[in-house]
Amino acid sequence: MSGLLLEVKNLKSYFYTYDGVVRAVDGVSFYVKEGESFGLVGETGCGKSVTALSVMRLLDPPGEILDGEILFEGRDLLKLSEDEMQKLRGNKISMIFQDPMASLNPLMKVGEQIAEVLKGEGNGEREKIVELLKLVRMPSPERVVNSYPFELSGGMRQRVMIAMMVASNPRLLIADEPTTALDVTTQAQILNLLKEMKDKLGLSIWLITHDLGVVAEFCDRVCVMYAGKVVECGSIKEIFKNPLHPYTQGLLASLPTIERKVDKLRSIPGTVPDLINPPSGCRFHPRCDKAFAPCFDVPPEEVKVSESHRVFCHLYL
Numbered sequence: 001m002s003g004l005l006l007e008v009k010n011l012k013s014y015f016y017t018y019d020g021v022v023r024a025v026d027g028v029s030f031y032v033k034e035g036e037s038f039g040l041v042g043e044t045g046c047g048k049s050v051t052a053l054s055v056m057r058l059l060d061p062p063g064e065i066l067d068g069e070i071l072f073e074g075r076d077l078l079k080l081s082e083d084e085m086q087k088l089r090g091n092k093i094s095m096i097f098q099d100p101m102a103s104l105n106p107l108m109k110v111g112e113q114i115a116e117v118l119k120g121e122g123n124g125e126r127e128k129i130v131e132l133l134k135l136v137r138m139p140s141p142e143r144v145v146n147s148y149p150f151e152l153s154g155g156m157r158q159r160v161m162i163a164m165m166v167a168s169n170p171r172l173l174i175a176d177e178p179t180t181a182l183d184v185t186t187q188a189q190i191l192n193l194l195k196e197m198k199d200k201l202g203l204s205i206w207l208i209t210h211d212l213g214v215v216a217e218f219c220d221r222v223c224v225m226y227a228g229k230v231v232e233c234g235s236i237k238e239i240f241k242n243p244l245h246p247y248t249q250g251l252l253a254s255l256p257t258i259e260r261k262v263d264k265l266r267s268i269p270g271t272v273p274d275l276i277n278p279p280s281g282c283r284f285h286p287r288c289d290k291a292f293a294p295c296f297d298v299p300p301e302e303v304k305v306s307e308s309h310r311v312f313c314h315l316y317l
């Protein structure tokens with residue numbers, strides 16, 4: 001398929017712990033097209049972050065990538081040397097996290113940290129940094145250049161991360177729950193800023209979130225993940241108008257709407273299973289009110305509904 005920036009095929013990443021093997025990512029396939037906003041959504045513990053860390057090749061032991069292909073601009077990242085991979089990170093692929101403090105150096109001024117990304121650009125660096133801070137709509141950019149991260153609010157720190165991302169001019173931004181720690185107003189501002197930067201730089205964004213509401217606001221296309229597997233993918237319209245997987249339907253039913261206020265939310269009963277001993281057959285069967293005979297021991301195959309819509313559920317086989 002042309003126009004694909006990232007293609008993940010049958011990725012398996014496990015953790016080898018004393019309690020057993022955690023099958024955190026277990027045969028996951030999806031793609032991100034050039035210039036699109038792609039969402040990966042699912043409850044906490046479904047394997048979203050482990051998928052992203054695997055793509056960045058930043059998974060620490062006892063985590064290990066066992067199988068699969070990660071094609072970025074046609075090259076398999078799993079076959080690159082650590083040196084080549086390091087060049088790609090922060091150059092072609094950037095990542096931002098829920099907690100910007102995890103990526104910022106607490107002992108360095110914001111301006112110095114941005115300068116590190118810009119290094120080699122020489123004269124007029126301070127002006128360039130202030131310009132970048134203005135671009136990400138940082139309040140008082142002249143002052144923030146000389147501030148330490150702890151002096152900034154969560155939203156301002158995320159703006160610093162976005163400024164650093166813009167400075168490195170990547171092709172793909174992986175944003176793992178970038179607004180989860182922020183209040184609703186700041187969350188909307190940061191999502192709008194990401195949208196604006198995406199259009200300006202022509203990059204692709206892979207947004208990871210547990211919140212289908214954020215996906216609806218931000219993404220062109222989405223894959224829903226449950227217990228280490230992708231269960232449904234489609235365009236925003238396909239997933240919101242015609243959700244097929246009972247898990248996707250459950251996530252949608254728990255979204256607040258104008259008619260259904262937050263205090264009347266229906267949530268999916270039960271919790272994400274332990275991934276050391278995941279349920280046999282369809283991993284969602286213990287929580288699914290539509291489960292029938294094959295669901296208990298046969299893992300559902302992919303059913304292609306349209307060019308962009310696919311679902312893994314026995315109801316459609």
Ligand SMILES: Nc1ncnc2c1ncn2[C@@H]1O[C@H](COP(=O)(O)OP(=O)(O)O)[C@@H](O)[C@H]1O
Nearest residue numbers: 015022024043044045046047048049050051275
């Ligand atoms: N370092 C680790 N050691 C063992 N298990 C881990 C580790 N990191 C994550 N996991 C397990 O991998 C699964 C997926 O985690 P994660 O990708 O962080 O979920 P998500 O980002 O969707 O909330 C979870 O069951 C989690 O407990």
Ligand code: SF4
Nearest residue numbers: 282285288295313314
């Ligand atoms: S395969 Fe069966 S258990 Fe799984 S979501 Fe479909 S109906 Fe429910």
Ligand SMILES: [Mg+2]
Nearest residue numbers: 048049050176
């Ligand atoms: Mg996560």
